[in-house]
Amino acid sequence: MARRAVIVMLDGLRRDFVRPDLTPELHALAADACVFPDSATVFPSCTRVASASIATGCRPGRHGIEGNTLALMEDGRPVLRDVGPPGFFAHRRAVTGRAMDVPTLAERVAGHGGSIVFSNVSPGAAFALDPDGHGFVYHRALSAGPGGIPVPAGDALAVGPGIEGDRAMTERFCDEVLLHRRPALAVLWCGSPDTGLHANPPGSPAAVEAVAAADLCARRVAATCRRLEENGDEVLLIVASDHGHQTVEAVVDVAGALVDAGLKDAPESDDVVVAPNGTAALIYLHPAAAARAPAIAGFLRDRPWAGRVAEGEELRSLGLSPGGPLAVALSLRDDDAPNAHGVPGRSFAAAAGPGKAVAIGCGQHGGLGRYERMPFLMIRGPGFPAGTRSPGPASLIDFAPTVLRHLGLAADGMDGGPLQLARDP
Numbered sequence: 001m002a003r004r005a006v007i008v009m010l011d012g013l014r015r016d017f018v019r020p021d022l023t024p025e026l027h028a029l030a031a032d033a034c035v036f037p038d039s040a041t042v043f044p045s046c047t048r049v050a051s052a053s054i055a056t057g058c059r060p061g062r063h064g065i066e067g068n069t070l071a072l073m074e075d076g077r078p079v080l081r082d083v084g085p086p087g088f089f090a091h092r093r094a095v096t097g098r099a100m101d102v103p104t105l106a107e108r109v110a111g112h113g114g115s116i117v118f119s120n121v122s123p124g125a126a127f128a129l130d131p132d133g134h135g136f137v138y139h140r141a142l143s144a145g146p147g148g149i150p151v152p153a154g155d156a157l158a159v160g161p162g163i164e165g166d167r168a169m170t171e172r173f174c175d176e177v178l179l180h181r182r183p184a185l186a187v188l189w190c191g192s193p194d195t196g197l198h199a200n201p202p203g204s205p206a207a208v209e210a211v212a213a214a215d216l217c218a219r220r221v222a223a224t225c226r227r228l229e230e231n232g233d234e235v236l237l238i239v240a241s242d243h244g245h246q247t248v249e250a251v252v253d254v255a256g257a258l259v260d261a262g263l264k265d266a267p268e269s270d271d272v273v274v275a276p277n278g279t280a281a282l283i284y285l286h287p288a289a290a291a292r293a294p295a296i297a298g299f300l301r302d303r304p305w306a307g308r309v310a311e312g313e314e315l316r317s318l319g320l321s322p323g324g325p326l327a328v329a330l331s332l333r334d335d336d337a338p339n340a341h342g343v344p345g346r347s348f349a350a351a352a353g354p355g356k357a358v359a360i361g362c363g364q365h366g367g368l369g370r371y372e373r374m375p376f377l378m379i380r381g382p383g384f385p386a387g388t389r390s391p392g393p394a395s396l397i398d399f400a401p402t403v404l405r406h407l408g409l410a411a412d413g414m415d416g417g418p419l420q421l422a423r424d425p
């Protein structure tokens, strides 16, 4: 009898979208699983940040990937970097000495059955699960095995983003990874419904279609896991999302506002570096400008487009680490009012920089709005009684310790804890 863990991420699926009419398959799965009505994401509520927290069991302040975009200290100055492209982690390793600041699940299960990731989101979010190449990561930009060595061309994952790519990836994941290769940890990360929600208003027909597509991917994996169980495996199946979505009400040029206020020298200056993260922004200071932090935080708190502003030690309450170049975190203003399709939750969003539009009226996330902070989570397997609802909270940082407990491996040094009810599942 083999113990194995399977994680299925349906990117961006809001918890209140998991209901019989929108996601009938997840609704059915819930009857066989333990559902977590109080599951939480991390801040910023962005995919690459969430992926790193799932991989490490740690909050962003500890693993060091505190934004989809962030600043790295390079030659003593903060430099804005996008975590999305394939080369980010090699660059971070070159600059800081490490791809990520704490070990990953992939590292911990290497030599104990190994890990295989199939991902249809950004390369950065895919490789945040295993940036040092301890197992296999399959992504359209790069499919690589242990040591980061690319797999043979015919083995690479060649699917496009969106619903059709998710469907093809899920088929291959089930047939090849789950039934034949049988790693200790298998992760499937679907881009749906996130891609559909970013491109369409939440609640619109195209967004509903993206939710339905994700629902079918979950059904396919759950059914395949049942086959594994019938053959004697003990399967821990985690089906979840990384964050939810808000509807974008307006877009704000945070860096421009700081320049206009005399708090930043110029739009491209590196005294103050603004890293946009959807409905949030992270503000980094050059050491020579460190004393500006309280003034910047005070200015932001007075803006009509600001929500929560955290500066210095207040960053800890958001799971971030003070003391470095990250000085201020901003969640843009949000409310619970409905959009044109009756879906509640609106937010302002930070301008994303040249060539990257943020679509007003469409879905977005990153901040502390109620619905972007509402991922869903259900777990089927030993230690998770079928048809129950967990009375306690849960977070993305609990996934790694939960997987490791199921596999009988140590989970030391993590911020999260195992979610199993029984001490010895």
Ligand SMILES: [Zn+2]
Residues within 6 Å of the ligand: 011, 012, 046, 047, 194, 242, 243
């Ligand atoms: Zn996401």
